[in-house]
Amino acid sequence: MTIKIEKVVNGIAASPGIAMGNAMVLSNRDMLVPLRRLEPTQLDDEIGRLMRAIDLSKGQLRETRQMVAKDMGESYARIFDAHVMILEDKRSLDQVVTRIREGYNAEFAFNAVFSKHEKALWEKGDVYIKDRAGDIRDVRKRVLSNLSGTRREAEELSNLDSDVIVIANDLSPADTARMRSERVLAFATDVGGRTSHTAIMARSLEIPATVGLKNVVSQVEDGDLVIVDGNRGRVVIAPSKDTLARYTLEVERYAKVTKGLLRFKDLPAVTIDDRSIMLSANIESHEEVDSVIEHGAEGIGLYRTEFIYIGREGLPGEDEQHRIYKAVATRVAPHPVIIRTMDLGGDKFLSPFESPKEMNPYLGWRGIRFGLARKDIMKTQLRAILRASASGNVKIMYPMISGLEEVISANEILKETKEELGREGQAFDDACEIGIMVETPAAVMIAEELAEHVDFFSIGSNDLIQYALAADRGNEKVAYLYEPLHPAVLRFIKRTIDVGKKSGIWVGLCGEMASDVICAFVLLGLGIDELSASPYVVPEIKEMVRSVYFKDAKAIAEEAVRGTDPEKTKKMVTRSMGKGTPDMPL
Amino acid sequence: MITNLLGMHLRAAAELVKTASQFESEIRLSRDDIVVDAKSIMALLGLEGAQGVEVAVSADGKDEEDALRAVVGLIEAKFNEDE
Numbered sequence: 090m091t092i093k094i095e096k097v098v099n100g101i102a103a104s105p106g107i108a109m110g111n112a113m114v115l116s117n118r119d120m121l122v123p124l125r126r127l128e129p130t131q132l133d134d135e136i137g138r139l140m141r142a143i144d145l146s147k148g149q150l151r152e153t154r155q156m157v158a159k160d161m162g163e164s165y166a167r168i169f170d171a172h173v174m175i176l177e178d179k180r181s182l183d184q185v186v187t188r189i190r191e192g193y194n195a196e197f198a199f200n201a202v203f204s205k206h207e208k209a210l211w212e213k214g215d216v217y218i219k220d221r222a223g224d225i226r227d228v229r230k231r232v233l234s235n236l237s238g239t240r241r242e243a244e245e246l247s248n249l250d251s252d253v254i255v256i257a258n259d260l261s262p263a264d265t266a267r268m269r270s271e272r273v274l275a276f277a278t279d280v281g282g283r284t285s286h287t288a289i290m291a292r293s294l295e296i297p298a299t300v301g302l303k304n305v306v307s308q309v310e311d312g313d314l315v316i317v318d319g320n321r322g323r324v325v326i327a328p329s330k331d332t333l334a335r336y337t338l339e340v341e342r343y344a345k346v347t348k349g350l351l352r353f354k355d356l357p358a359v360t361i362d363d364r365s366i367m368l369s370a371n372i373e374s375h376e377e378v379d380s381v382i383e384h385g386a387e388g389i390g391l392y393r394t395e396f397i398y399i400g401r402e403g404l405p406g407e408d409e410q411h412r413i414y415k416a417v418a419t420r421v422a423p424h425p426v427i428i429r430t431m432d433l434g435g436d437k438f439l440s441p442f443e444s445p446k447e448m449n450p451y452l453g454w455r456g457i458r459f460g461l462a463r464k465d466i467m468k469t470q471l472r473a474i475l476r477a478s479a480s481g482n483v484k485i486m487y488p489m490i491s492g493l494e495e496v497i498s499a500n501e502i503l504k505e506t507k508e509e510l511g512r513e514g515q516a517f518d519d520a521c522e523i524g525i526m527v528e529t530p531a532a533v534m535i536a537e538e539l540a541e542h543v544d545f546f547s548i549g550s551n552d553l554i555q556y557a558l559a560a561d562r563g564n565e566k567v568a569y570l571y572e573p574l575h576p577a578v579l580r581f582i583k584r585t586i587d588v589g590k591k592s593g594i595w596v597g598l599c600g601e602m603a604s605d606v607i608c609a610f611v612l613l614g615l616g617i618d619e620l621s622a623s624p625y626v627v628p629e630i631k632e633m634v635r636s637v638y639f640k641d642a643k644a645i646a647e648e649a650v651r652g653t654d655p656e657k658t659k660k661m662v663t664r665s666m667g668k669g670t671p672d673m674p675l
Numbered sequence: 676m677i678t679n680l681l682g683m684h685l686r687a688a689a690e691l692v693k694t695a696s697q698f699e700s701e702i703r704l705s706r707d708d709i710v711v712d713a714k715s716i717m718a719l720l721g722l723e724g725a726q727g728v729e730v731a732v733s734a735d736g737k738d739e740e741d742a743l744r745a746v747v748g749l750i751e752a753k754f755n756e757d758e
Contacts (some may be wrong), residue, residue: 167686167689168685168686170686170689171686171689173714174689174692174693177715178715178716178717179715179717180717180718181715181717206717209721212718221685221720224685224720225717225720336689437708531732650758
């Protein structure tokens, strides 16, 4: 066995929790479909063979359905009714039979028709539709394996004799259903979003899952030690001793947390010595709003709207966007939702603008630079957001600000948009707060000037750290340099907070630092007004805030800013956090 | 208008097929210039009925009125989804 070096792969947090264990990799390759030409006399038999395979598949699906209905409830079970229905689709079956009549074998004929449907759905691009393509693929593979008599790889999941973490390109609902086995500790997949069946089922099974990892399958081998962090949407392959120790601690804390922490749900995030901060959550899709509320976050500190634009044909219209924003604003009211105007570019590209590859996408055409250049797209979005502001507590935030002129121009577009809406007699909140992401070192250094034009700052720590330290955390050779507690990073953050206080505007932070208990403690000490974390970790951060003294956090943060070694800072924080007991109602 | 949260997802499409199949009439759903058979799940999945998309329903046959009422009722009831 080769010795592996720790590798971190970031994806989408699909189901909360943390698990560590040995990987079981499902290769999930598409099977080879044989092509045979048949004599006219063989055709009736071939059609009979197809029908038997289809009946067998339907029987298996009904069995799975019963199993799922019992364990997970009717609503999940209905997925399998739909799968049965796919195999009863008369028009498609007629097409398969026609192909067989033309002299093709059942596997080839069936695969040709069903892959075509699948491909058509896949190419439509919308993320929901892509999931539907996955449903058809699942059914198609089942029939093909029943035709050829091979055992599906995933069948192995139902009789495991040791604990595993399942790593797959994709998992079908049927595969996921088999994972009811206590042997499966967690899973991680290359594809999928938070609303894919896989994610929904993982949550109902209460096992951690991370999806959308792009290429985790190719990086893991059977038996590798892996950690699935379903809270942060991360997979650690071959973790180092330190990482392992840190996660072991977190698993213990998490076990405690999930049991006790939702008790804080309706209580404020306030320290023992009475310093309170606002604790909100980040979302990427309107479907996560329930999770925000369930975990006791006070609103949404960052709504990343780019996911409305990505993976679809054409641009989202004003009404479509308005409906989504309004639904979110209404649901979280009276708490606020901070809607960030689209941050396209960087690693997120809008398909119609799939522009020439940039040498340095993070330093390229993205965020507000894109918005100001495509005023039409920006304006449509601002109109939709402003109209939604009539139905709740909506704030607007511009991403990737590096100069004063950008804020002034964006505000001018906003003003024009408001005037237009006013003339049309559309309702909106004229006092809607405007803020910027502080994520470039330039923005930090001219914060005084920027503060005159906005109502709040929200520090985007992920980008700020990589710009400040000139280290791309996606590059494994330099990822070790990416250190949130680096004194340079902390000085940038402190400067932003101090300027905010002097200028009378509030300052929040919406990057991953807010989701890390130790970093959150230091941020609290630096005087942050708001933290916006992943919904799943909100209870944990709230527990931390409620069990510490602000004066301790302040003292440690001041030392950290002065240049303490990050490792030493972490130790100090851990020691200090262990001191208090949460102010928990009994 | 498709009003359930996830739009025309898999289970919604299945409910629609189930409802439509109870009638003899030909039932069609159309969106812009795409017209599909409401009794075919594959065709419905291809309709791309994201939330908020407007679709028209038409029925033709002996029980067309009942069919129309049932299908429109189902869409308005958000496909009996419980989430």
